[in-house]
Amino acid sequence: MDRNAATERIAFLTREIERHNRLYYEKDMPEITDAEYDALFKELQGLETSFPELALPDSPTHRVGGKPLAKFSQVPHSTPMLSLENGFTEQDIRDFDDRVKRFLGLASDAPVAYMCEPKMDGLAVELVYRAGLFEIGSTRGDGLVGEEITENLKTIKDIPLRLRAANPPELFTVRGEVYLPLAPFRKFNKEREEEGLPFFANPRNAAAGSLRQLDSRITAKRPLTLFCYAQGETRGIEFASQSDFLNRIPEWGLPVNELAKVVPGIEEVVSYYQGMMERRDDLPYEIDGVVIKVDSYALQRDLGEKSRSPRWAIAWKFPPRQATTVVEDIVPQVGRTGVITPVAHLKPVEVSGVMVARATLHNWEEMQRKDIRKGDTVVVERAGDVIPAVVKVITVEGAERQEPLPIPASCPECGGEVVQVPGEVAVRCVGLACPAQIRESLKHFASRRAMDIEGLGEKFIEQLLSLHLVKDVADIYTLTKEEFMQFERMGDKLSENLLAAIENSKTRELSRFIFALGIRNVGEHTAKLLANAFGSMENLAQATEAELTSIREVGPQVAESITDFFKNKENQEIIRRLLAAGVTPSVEEKRLGGRFTGKTFVFTGTLTRFTRDDAKKIVELEGGHAAGSVSKKTDYVVAGSEAGSKLEKARELGVPVLTEDAFMDLVK
Template identity: 75%
Template sequence: MEKQAAAQRMSELRAEIERHNRLYYQEDRPEITDAEYDLLFRELLALEEQHPDLATPSSPTRRVGSAPLEKFAQLRHRVPMLSLENAFTEAEIAEFDERVKRFLGMAGDREIEYVCEPKMDGLAVELVYEDGIFSVGSTRGDGFTGEEITRNLKTVRSIPLRLATDTPPNLLEMRGEVYLPLAPFQRLNAEREEAGEPPFANPRNAAAGSLRQLDSRITARRPLSIFCYAPGMVEGAEFTSQSHFLATIKTWGLPVNPLIRTVAGITGITDYYREMLAQRESLPYEIDGVVVKVDSFSLQRELGEKSRSPRWAVAVKFPPRQAVTLVEDIIPQVGRTGVVTPVAHLRPVVVSGVMVSRATLHNWEEMEKKDIRIGDTVVVERAGDVIPAVVRVLTEKRTGAERHLPIPASCPECGSEVVKIPEEVAVRCLGLSCPAQIRESIIHFASRRAMDIEGLGDKFIEQLLRLKLVRNVADLYSLTQEDFMQFERMGDKLAENLLNAIAASRERELSRFIYALGIRHVGEHTAKLLANAFGSIHNLAKASEEELLAIREVGPQVAQSIRTFFHNRDNMEVVERLLAAGVTPSVTEKKVGGRFTGKTFVFTGTLTRFTRDDAKKLVEDEGGHAAGSVSKKTDYVVAGEEAGSKLEKARQLGVKVLTEDEFLAMLES
């Protein structure tokens, strides 16, 4: 490329990369995938290597991350938080190993020890411990200055506020990655869509958005976690290697990914890379590659750093989980709260080994922003959600026959008016008797975390509605065996089982009953707060806005939603019919003087005798507390099969470990 053309292209790339940095790091709304960003970055890097005289000090290739947000105080890192050079193929892994040996003057056949770890797709942070006490925390920011978010980081339960050692270092700067596990991410996005809020693009953006809340109570409600991986400045402790450092901080109570491994040479790295790539889909969190580091700290110091990355480490990216296909149609879909969502029906395509035929478009604003039309050729990606998302449109493949889908004037299910709610992205059906809303509300009511009507799945509920046997959830309790015998392929035993499951659901905790009603903005956690505060469904129904707002985690939007629900005559009629049918919600109280009063349990590994929810209830019914992490205050850890880091931490702290059988024996004694 001629020098003038190269200068023009480099200028365009710098502007485009800076724009995407701002969208990704500061606004948490990326427009392109990591793979597409990497292509832009590598193109600029290659041009700068070809024309070093055209490189500028302010180039994105000379920076890390982005500038801190002005709404947070700025905090200077004592040791810069550099980013890593990327590799994308096994050949590039081999090149990294060769560069390291060449720089160190080592023979080609000598094997270097490396530490390999999963590359978490989260937000990089720094935790500062002074004399073992967590004092301040910040984001990476531009690598030199980050955003001070100490209060929000203190809500992340896996971050210890005090190191578990009697001889802590005077100063420990700990680098780690805060992430949101996949299951909570999917629940959070579902709640946001039902509330008419824009969903997060991926778990990384959800974690970043959670940590950048000005109100730390919002952060506290999101189950963030962290893995620690590297030191900044350390005073009062010495480490010989990365593996020595990780083993030590683990004993201090800092979370370390259990999949981290020390390997020998290029063969060890490639074997680890292939293993993590194979495990990628089964992990409970998002990873987008592996990180490889020279283990020896003395060799790291000898290798040193380049302008923006260390020579002793590399991030090996996984192939993107994407595919190209055609949008054959866009169908509006109605949820249980009346939100109408556009769903893309795709020409079936395999993405990461899964056949995909649908993709969520979230809402009309999102669809219009990406300019997605019926007939478009699109890139779809599976990134942390069960239903894939459309990443972008290949506009160059348009023929002119593509069509927009406007917001429908009426509900596709019931024909009622559809409106755009002010200050929301949601489009809602106003029909109180909308079949889609009734269907979704019954599915939610019968779900495991609500009234737990075992066996009453989507297909049976569809038949109940088609046969007009139910109009709302209260009708479930007046069904007979003869009603179920009208179903296709229904036998006496199955009908009897369904009736028994419905009967058993009459006795559920008040919190589950409140959650089952499907009140907007009221999830499981809020339902428990309401049950404990009011003690009965009638007390909750009569509660004033002031009484609701007196509950610490209930804000004006939630209070208004609860008031609106119970002031609706049809809703109260359904509630009264449920109570008249024998549904008796009870408040679960901790048993005073129970077997486990004052005791804290942690459950880990794969449990075979009971579920986690069952275990938690067994403990709480006997006056105990079921915690999510192990600490010095933990009394017992109940370990199932394949127990990991929690079991190791329990042994390090001397916490008593029980098998499932031993736990049940203790319960029965």
């Protein structure tokens, strides 16, 4: 490339990367994938290396992140929160190792201990503790100044408001990554789609959007969590190395990623990366690579920093989980709340070891923005969502394309009226008798986290509807053995089991009953708040919006959804019939004086006698706490089969380890 072409390309890349930085950091609305952004950034770095005199003063290679948002107070970082240099190949990492050794004056075969950590895909934050008390929290911002989000960070249960240290340091600044685990992210996005709200592209954007709320009650509804990975300015304590830092701070209540590991040299770094690649799809959170740091703080100080990144660390990025395929059809799908969603039916393609045949297009506005049409060649990506998403269309100049799929004029399931509510992106069927809405509401009502009617899955619900045996959720409790025996391949034992499961569901907790009703904007967490606050369906049904918003974490929109639900005559009749059929929701409260009061349990490995949710509930009902990581404060670790690092940590710290049988004996 000649000088003139390089000048134009550098100017274009600088503008384009800055635009994407604003979309990513300031609006939480990225238009391109991480891999595409990395490619642009790497190209700019290469051109600036070849033509250093052409690098612009405002080049994005000289700065970190985006500017702080004006709606938040600004917080200067006492030491810069630098970004990391990226590596994409094994050779990139071996080159990094060579540079470290040359800079330190070491022989090429001299061993350097590296700390390897999973690269979390979340939002970087800084927490400042004075005399052990959490004083202020902020985002990375531009690396020098961040956004003050203290109240939002206080809603994250993993962040201690006071360090658990007898003699806490005078000043302790810790940096970490706030993230949203995959399971709640999938559930959260599905609920937003059903409610006609904009979806989040990935867990990272969900975490960023959650922390940048002006109302901390909104943040509190989202199950964010945190891993700490570095220190900032600190007075009153010293650490010798990154491993020393990560080993000691859990004793103070600060969580760290237990998959972090010190290795003795570059060959072990490569092995660690390969291991993380293999485990990537099994982790409960999204990671997009591995961070490699020189372990010794003394060597880190010797290595120092460049303008944008430290010389002693690098991020080895995973290859993107993408594939190219063809959209064979786009089909409108009606959800439980009537929201009509376009779904792409794809020519089956393997993406990161999984065969993909469908991808969500989320809503018509999103589909039109990306201009996705039947017959298009598209890039699909697995990025933590329930089903893969279409990233972009690959256009071929001059190729004929089909007409865009229009917003349906009527419901594809019932032919009923379709509306688009002002302020929502959703297109919604308002037909009360829409079979698709009835089907989805029945599936939701019977699901494990709602009324948990074991065995009443999608296949049987379809048969109930096709035989016209139910028209709403209350009809479930009027079903007879004779009616079940009309099903295909139905026997006496199976029909009796279904009836027994329906009978057992009548005494589910009030919070699960509220959640099962499918009230708009009311998820599991909000349902628990409502159950604790009102204690009965009668009290909740009569609650005013003022009474509802007096509950922390319940805002005006949620309150309006609840009151509208209970004003609806059809909903009132369904609830009356449910209660008349013998559904008697129970209220279970945490025992303040239970046998586990003050005790902390950690569950690890594959559990066979109960689920993790069941175990957590048992502990909490007895006044205890179920934690996610092992520390000296842990009272018991309950280990199932294939238990890994948590079990090892428990043995190192001398924490009592229980089998599942021993735990059940303790419960009894």
